[in-house]
Amino acid sequence: MKTVGVIGGGITGLSTMYHLQKIVKANGLPVRLILIEGKDTLGGKINTVHDDAFKMEAGADSIVARKQNIKPFIEELGLEDEVVYNATGRSFIHTDGELKKIPEDALFGIPMSLESLANTELVSAEGKVEALKDFYTKNETFTKNDSIGLFLERFLGKELVQKQISPVLSGVYSGRLNDLTIAKTLPEMLEYKDKYGSIIRGLSENKEKYQSKGNKKFLSFKKGLSMLIERLEELLDTVEILKGNPVEKIIKNDDRYMVSLENGQSIEMDFVVLCTPHTTTQKILGDTELDQVFAGLLNSSMISIYLGFDIQDSTLPDGTGFIVGDNSDLICNACTWTSRKWEHTSENNQLLVRLFYKSSNPDYEKLQSLSKQELIQVALDDIKRSLDISEKPVTSEVTKWKDNMPNYHIQHPYIVQSLEEKITEKYPNLLLAGCSYYGVGIPDCIADGEKKAQEIASKL
Numbered sequence: 001m002k003t004v005g006v007i008g009g010g011i012t013g014l015s016t017m018y019h020l021q022k023i024v025k026a027n028g029l030p031v032r033l034i035l036i037e038g039k040d041t042l043g044g045k046i047n048t049v050h051d052d053a054f055k056m057e058a059g060a061d062s063i064v065a066r067k068q069n070i071k072p073f074i075e076e077l078g079l080e081d082e083v084v085y086n087a088t089g090r091s092f093i094h095t096d097g098e099l100k101k102i103p104e105d106a107l108f109g110i111p112m113s114l115e116s117l118a119n120t121e122l123v124s125a126e127g128k129v130e131a132l133k134d135f136y137t138k139n140e141t142f143t144k145n146d147s148i149g150l151f152l153e154r155f156l157g158k159e160l161v162q163k164q165i166s167p168v169l170s171g172v173y174s175g176r177l178n179d180l181t182i183a184k185t186l187p188e189m190l191e192y193k194d195k196y197g198s199i200i201r202g203l204s205e206n207k208e209k210y211q212s213k214g215n216k217k218f219l220s221f222k223k224g225l226s227m228l229i230e231r232l233e234e235l236l237d238t239v240e241i242l243k244g245n246p247v248e249k250i251i252k253n254d255d256r257y258m259v260s261l262e263n264g265q266s267i268e269m270d271f272v273v274l275c276t277p278h279t280t281t282q283k284i285l286g287d288t289e290l291d292q293v294f295a296g297l298l299n300s301s302m303i304s305i306y307l308g309f310d311i312q313d314s315t316l317p318d319g320t321g322f323i324v325g326d327n328s329d330l331i332c333n334a335c336t337w338t339s340r341k342w343e344h345t346s347e348n349n350q351l352l353v354r355l356f357y358k359s360s361n362p363d364y365e366k367l368q369s370l371s372k373q374e375l376i377q378v379a380l381d382d383i384k385r386s387l388d389i390s391e392k393p394v395t396s397e398v399t400k401w402k403d404n405m406p407n408y409h410i411q412h413p414y415i416v417q418s419l420e421e422k423i424t425e426k427y428p429n430l431l432l433a434g435c436s437y438y439g440v441g442i443p444d445c446i447a448d449g450e451k452k453a454q455e456i457a458s459k460l
Contacts, residue, residue: 001030004456005259005267007247007284008275009037010044011442012434014232015449016273017239023457025238031460033239034267036259038246042233045404046442048224049306051395053347055224056306056354058399060442061336062086062218062225066210067443069450070219077231082223084344085216089318093122093167094386095325099317102164107210108172108186109165110152112203120164122325127159135198139190147410148185149177155199167323171334173440175300175407176360184408184439222344228442247276247284252427271429271456275449277404278436290422296415297436300405301359303367305379306338306352308395313339313351316387321353331367332382333358351389355379359405372398406436431455 004020006013017035024031041047045059063070065085074080092099102109105116117128134155142151148169153161161177170177173185182190192202203210210217221227233241245265250272251258260266274281282294320341323334332355339346339353346352357367357378367375376396383389416437423430431452438448 001032002270002460003032003034003268004271004273004460005034005036005257005269006273006275007036007250007259008044008280008434009035009039009042009241009243010275010434010445011046011229012445012449013037013044013273013275014042014229014236015446016275016433016452017236017449018232019450019453020456021236021238023453024460027457029460033236034242034269035236035239036242036245036247036261038244038262040244042241042243043226043229045401046225046229048226049397050224051308051397053350054306054308054352054395055345056308056338056352056397057220057225058304058397059401060225061338061342061354062220063442065217065219067441069447070443073446077228077235079221079227079231082221082227083219084222084342086218086220086341087320087343088216089320089340091168092317092319092322093164093325094322094330095122095163095327097329099319099322099386101319102168102323106164107203109168110156110186110189110203111160111200112207112210114200117160117200122164123160127157127163130157131160131200133157134193134200138197139193142182142190142193144183144187144190145181145410145413147178148180148182148189151182151190152177152199155193163325167325170360171323171356171358173408175409179407179409181408181410181413183413220342220344224345249286250284250430255428257427257430271431271459273431273433273452273456275434277434278406278432279403281432281436285427287426289426290419293415293418293422296411298407298409298412299403300407301364301368301403302401302405303357303364303375304397304399304401305355305357305375306395306397307355307376307379307383307393308346309351309389309391310394311351311389311391312349313337313346314349315351315389316340322386330382330386331361331363331378332356333361335382335386350394353383355382368400368402372396406440408440429456429459 047058049056091102100121103116111117196202245261321336334356336354433452
C-alpha cells in the first residue's frame with residue numbers, strides 16, 4: 001500500500017487531499033492518505049471568529065466569484081445554498097483629508113471606459129489627457145514577466161497610476177506595483193493592449209467578464225468562510241487527519257520519505273505534498289542548497305483590526321469602504337465597511353468595520369510593538385478622522401499576520417521555476433503547493449491542490 005502525505009491543513013492542503021481521496025475512491029486504489037496540520041485547527045489563513053451578533057474573518061474574507069473553478073467546487077461540496085454575495089456600493093480613496101470616489105466603471109482603479117476616465121475625481125485634467133496615450137501608443141517591449149506598475153504607467157500615465165490604480169492594486173497584491181509582475185497580477189491587461197491596441201478599449205470590450213451577475217464579484221457563506229473548511233474536513237472520511245503536531249523534518253530514505261513530527265512520531269511516505277508557507281517548508285527540508293533559492297521568495301506582514309459598534313451602519317456614506325492614498329493623515333492602509341459589504345456579518349445591522357495595517361506602511365514597525373488595546377486606539381483614531389465616529393466599540397478582533405503574505409515580485413516566477421527543477425531532481429515524488437508559489441487567492445489555492453492531486457494520481 002502506498003502512503004501519500006499532505007503537510008499543511010490550509011485551503012491548498014485540504015483541496016489536495018479532497019481531490020486525492022476522490023480519485024482513490026473512484027479507482028479503488030489501496031492508498032493511505034494522511035493530512036498533517038501543526039495547529040489545533042484546520043484552515044490556515046481562513047478563520048471566522050463569532051462574537052455575539054458579529055462574524056469576523058481574521059484572515060481571508062471572501063472568494064472571487066468570477067473564477068471558473070469556484071461554482072462547480074462549491075456545488076460539489078453541497079454548499080450552494082449557503083453562499084452569500086457582497087453588497088455592491090462605491091469604494092473610496094482617502095486623500096487630501098476626505099473620501100473621494102473610485103469610479104464604479106473601473107477594474108482595480110483602471111478605467112473601463114472613456115467616460116470613467118473623464119469623470120474620475122482623483123486625477124487632474126492633465127493626468128486624464130496623459131492617460132489617452134493608451135489609445136495611440138503601441139506595446140513593443142513589455143512581456144508578461146515585466147513590472148505591472150511600469151507597464152501601466154507607460155500607457156496610462158504616472159498620475160492615474162499613482163493616484164487611482166496603485167492604492168487599489170498594490171493593496172490587493174501586498175506589494176509595490178513596480179515590483180509585481182504582469183503575469184501574477186493582471187496578465188489580461190497585456191493581452192488587451194496587444195489585441196485591441198488599448199488597455200481601456202480591451203476592458204470595455206470584455207466588461208461582462210468582470211461584472212458578475214448583479215455586479216456581485218465576491219462570495220462567502222452564511223456562517224463565514226470557515227464553513228468551507230468545516231465541510232472539507234467533514235468530507236475527508238477516509239483520511240487520517242493529525243492536528244496540533246507540527247512536522248519537524250523530512251528525510252529522503254531511498255525512494256521514500258521519513259516525516260518526523262515534533263512529538264517524536266515518524267511516518268514513512270511514498271508521496272509528500274508540502275502545502276506550508278515557504279519559510280516552514282524551507283525549515284522542514286533543511287537543505288542548504290535549496291535555502292539559497294528559498295531566500296529569494298519574499299513575504300509581507302499585516303495587522304487586521306475589527307471594530308464593532310452599537311450603532312447602525314446606515315450612519316456610513318453610500319459605499320463599502322476606502323483605501324488610503326498618499327496624501328492622507330490616516331495610519332491605516334484601508335478600511336472595509338464589513339457590515340455594509342457583507343450583511344451576514346452583522347445580524348442587527350450594527351456597524352462593523354475592518355482596518356488593515358500593512359508592512360509597507362511607514363508606521364508598521366511601531367505598530368508591531370503595540371499591545372492589542374493600543375492598536376485598537378490607533379484604529380479608533382483612524383475611524384474618527386475618516387468617518388467622524390467617536391463611539392466606543394462593543395467588540396474587537398486584532399490579528400497579526402507576521403511574514404505570512406506572499407509577495408510576487410519580479411523575480412518570483414524564476415525562483416519558483418528554479419525550486420521546481422531542484423525539487424524534482426533531489427526529491428522525486430515531493431511536491432510544493434500553495435500561495436507561496438502559485439497564486440494567493442482561494443480559487444488559485446483550490447486549483448493548485450487539484451492539480452497536485454492529479455499529478456500524484458498519475459503516478460499511482
